[in-house]
Amino acid sequence: MTGNQASLPPGVPARQAALRLLDAVLRRGETIDQAAPRILASLRADNDRALARAIAAEVLRYLPDLDALIDSATQRPLPHDAKARFALRIALAQALRLGTPAHAAISTVLPLVDGGPRKLVHGVFGTLDRRKAALPDVPTLPDAVAARWQAAWGDEMVEAARRALAEPPPLDLSLRGEEGPEGLELMPDQRRLPRGTAIPDLPGYAEGAWWVQDLAAAIPARLLGRGQGKAIDACAAPGGKTMQLAAAGWAVTAIDASESRLARLRDNLARTHLDAEVVTADAARWSPPAPADAVLLDAPCTATGIFRRHPDVLHRIHPALIEQAADLQRELLVQAAGWVKKGGRLVYATCSIERAEGEDQVETFLAANRDFALDPVRADELPAGIAPHERGWVRILPGALEQQGGCDGFFIARFARAG
Known part of the structure; x- marks a missing residue:
């Protein structure tokens, strides 16, 4: 704890860290995962770090609704980047989403506006508390996101996205073999457990019998099947798909440009007793010594499909970033296609809900690579309740498997190279 934090009342440093996380996302466009190591390092207690992240996530989950409450209790709207608005968002998220008593929610944020409008913050919070203000059962999407998704997918998808955003997702595990914790089985070698499950306490954790991986994220590697080639x-870290391929019998080369993320991949391989050749390289500039039987490109993307667990994407991603990501994906698809031997297969996937990072990529790729064709995904290769598109690719949108806890948004296409 820094000297500055040591002088703060108990509970305030965690709220201060939450404010800094929100500032990093909303003003600088960082992801929470990018900002958290730097910002949370000053908090010594695990529960303080967890609380700071939880507060920031709940603010981002309900941001338009929190701001509507704040604006309903002020004569003039506060600037969106005003520290008073940030403090009120944090106090209200605690009181209305995390069950923090009102007196604790406000007392721990007032020091964040020392030298500023403490009376305003206290007064607005008090007004809303006396009104017994509440948040809606399902959050409101940011206007720009709702408009973009409505244009692409329709009103029903937007409403499903709102319902999906209301709560963090359940815990999905991919199994190394047949043994694993008891849970809902939506696919073979996959288990779903309630959110909040303590991961290290589950049977098989120490033995590396499984790893955490969303159901949708587990589909791309499965579409390459079992193999001995x-x-x-590509873009492999933190390693879920690498472990799937290794467990399925493939001799895997895992490529990623981030050495720190590859360190996690190596740790995961060691824990699960699985083998892969790990290469630190930029996939856009790397080439294998010989073509491969199968290539999996889980391409870098805007990650709008994982908004349930990372609501920051709803506030960071805009059309220019989508276009930038799509440009990179086109480049990587061309590069990855060159790694596939004749008669081999290529799977392209993104955890994005944007057509530019899915359907549009397929059309562009096929037009420019006449020796590749779509290898249609069959219904029996997918979890019950998720169906392939009539063209043979897989588009997973909010609302899929909703009664079973849902899954991340994804796009997956499988291509075969002519022999």
């Missing part, structure tokens, strides 16, 4: 997992 060579497979390349």
Whole structure:
């Protein structure tokens, strides 16, 4: 704890860290995962770090609704980047989403506006508390996101996205073999457990019998099936798909540009007793010594499909970033296609809900690569309740498997290279 934090009342440093996380997302466009190591390092207690992240996530989950409450209790709207608005968002998220008593919610944020409008913050919060203000059962999406998704997918998808955003997702596990914790089985070698499950306490954790991986994220590697040939997992970290391929019998080369993320991949391989060749390289400039039987490109993307667990994407991603991501994906698809031997297969996937990072990529790729064709995904390769598109690709949108806890948004296409 820094000297500055040591002088703060108990509970305030965690709220201060939450404010800094929100500032990093909303003003600088960082992801929470990018900002958290730097910002949370000053908090010594695990529960303080967890609380700071939880507060920031709940603010981002309900941001338009929190701001509507704040604006209903002020004569003039506060600037969106005003510290008073940030403090009120944090206090209200605690009181209305995390069950923090009102007196604790406000007392721990007032020091964040020392030298500023403490009376305003206290007064607005008090007004809303006396009104017994509440948040809606399902959050309101940011206007720009709702408009973009409505244009692409329709009103029903937007409403499903709102319902999906209301709560963090359940815990999905991919199994190394047949043994694993008891839970809902939506696919073979996959288990779903309630959110909040303590991961290290589950049977098989120490033995590396499984790893955490959303159901949708587990589909791309499965579409390459079992194999005894060579497979390349491009943009592989933190390693879920690499482990799937290795467990399925492939000789895997895992490529990623981030050495820190590859350190996690190596740790995961060691824990699960699985083998892969790990290469630190930029996939856009790397080439294998020989073509592979199978290539999996889980391309860098805007990650709008994982908004349930990372609501920051709803406030960071805009059309220019979508276009930038799509440009990179086109480049990587061309590069990855060159790694596939004749008669081999290529799976392209993104955890994005944007057509530019899915359907549009397929059309562009096929037009420019005449020796590749779509290898249609069959219904029996997917979890019950998720169906392939008539063209043979897989588009997973909010609302899929909703009664079973839902899954992340994803796009997946499988291509075959002519022999």
